[in-house]
Amino acid sequence: MTLTADAAAADAASDTPLETEYRPPHELDLIRTIGMLRRGGTDPTTIIDGPVIWRAVRTPLGPATLALRSAGGRVTATAWGPGAALALDRVPDLCGARDDPADFDASRHPLIAEVARRNPGLRLTRTDEVFDALACAILEQKVTSMQAFGAWRFLVSRYGERSPGPTPRPMFAAPAASVWRTIPSWSYHRAAVEPPQSKTIVRSAERGDRIERAVLAAADGAHRERILTSLPGVGPWTSAETRIRALGDPDAVSVGDYHLAHEVGFVLTGTRTDDDGMLELLAPWAGQRQRVIRMIFASGIREPRRGPRLAPENHRDR
Numbered sequence: 001m002t003l004t005a006d007a008a009a010a011d012a013a014s015d016t017p018l019e020t021e022y023r024p025p026h027e028l029d030l031i032r033t034i035g036m037l038r039r040g041g042t043d044p045t046t047i048i049d050g051p052v053i054w055r056a057v058r059t060p061l062g063p064a065t066l067a068l069r070s071a072g073g074r075v076t077a078t079a080w081g082p083g084a085a086l087a088l089d090r091v092p093d094l095c096g097a098r099d100d101p102a103d104f105d106a107s108r109h110p111l112i113a114e115v116a117r118r119n120p121g122l123r124l125t126r127t128d129e130v131f132d133a134l135a136c137a138i139l140e141q142k143v144t145s146m147q148a149f150g151a152w153r154f155l156v157s158r159y160g161e162r163s164p165g166p167t168p169r170p171m172f173a174a175p176a177a178s179v180w181r182t183i184p185s186w187s188y189h190r191a192a193v194e195p196p197q198s199k200t201i202v203r204s205a206e207r208g209d210r211i212e213r214a215v216l217a218a219a220d221g222a223h224r225e226r227i228l229t230s231l232p233g234v235g236p237w238t239s240a241e242t243r244i245r246a247l248g249d250p251d252a253v254s255v256g257d258y259h260l261a262h263e264v265g266f267v268l269t270g271t272r273t274d275d276d277g278m279l280e281l282l283a284p285w286a287g288q289r290q291r292v293i294r295m296i297f298a299s300g301i302r303e304p305r306r307g308p309r310l311a312p313e314n315h316r317d318r
Contacts, residue, residue, distance in 0.1 A: 033122060128246060130212040134242045181206055
C-alpha cells in the first residue's frame, strides 16, 4: 500500500515525540502518586519501568503514550501519538495539581502523622478517564485481584488501541465505551469474567459517554455517587473505586471491600473491624478519608494472613 503525502506526514508526526516539563508547586512522589493506577504487573495501560511511569491513554484525537520521570523537583513528560498534545495537558492533574490536602489533619493519629511526615510527596492522582476506571472497577467486583488483573489485561490487549512510541513492552489504551459495548460474550468468558460483571459493563457502556460527561460536570462526590450508582450493577464500592482513580476523590471509601476494613482497623487500632467500624474510625477525617487510606497503605503495615491464599476456580473451559 502506498501512503499519500498527507497520510505519510501524519504518520511521521505521530512518531515524533512531544515533550514538556512540569514543576509541581508541592513535593511529589511520582511513583506513589501515579503508580496506584497500575492494575497488576502486566497491566497493558500502565508500566513502571525503574523511575519511569508509562501510560497508554485514549484521547479524542487518537491513542497516545505518555512517559513520566521525576528529578530535581520537576517532572519531564514525553508523549507519542496523535493524542500526544492532549496527553501532555493531563500531566498536572496526574501529578496531583487539583489535589488539595489543606484540610487533612494527620495529627489525629500518631501513625498517620508519622506516615504523612515520611511521605510528603504522596498526592491523589486524577485521570478524568471515568469510563476506563468504571470498566476496570466492574471487572474487580467480587473476584481476587489476580482474576481481575488478568481479565483487564486480556480484554484491553485484545480490544484496546495499540499505543505508539518506544514502550518497554506492547501497551494498549483501554477501549472506548462504544467498543466495550460490542465485545462478544465469549470473549468475556475467555477472560474469566462472570455474566453479572460483563452485563454490567455492556449496560454501562450504552450510556458511557453521557455518564462520563455527567460525572465530570457534577459538583461534588455525593452527586457523582448518585450518577454512578444509577447504573444497574454499580454499587457504592464500584462508584468509590471509579472516583478514586478517575477523579482523585479525597473522601471516597470503598465500602464492601473484602480486605479494606480489616486493614484500616488493624493499622489504626491493632484489631480488624467491619465496614461500620471502619467508617467510625475514619469519621474524624471526613472529607479526607481516602487520603487516610492511602497513608495506611503507604505505612507498609499489613494484617497477618489468617489462612491459605484463595485458589480461584477456572470456569473458562466449561
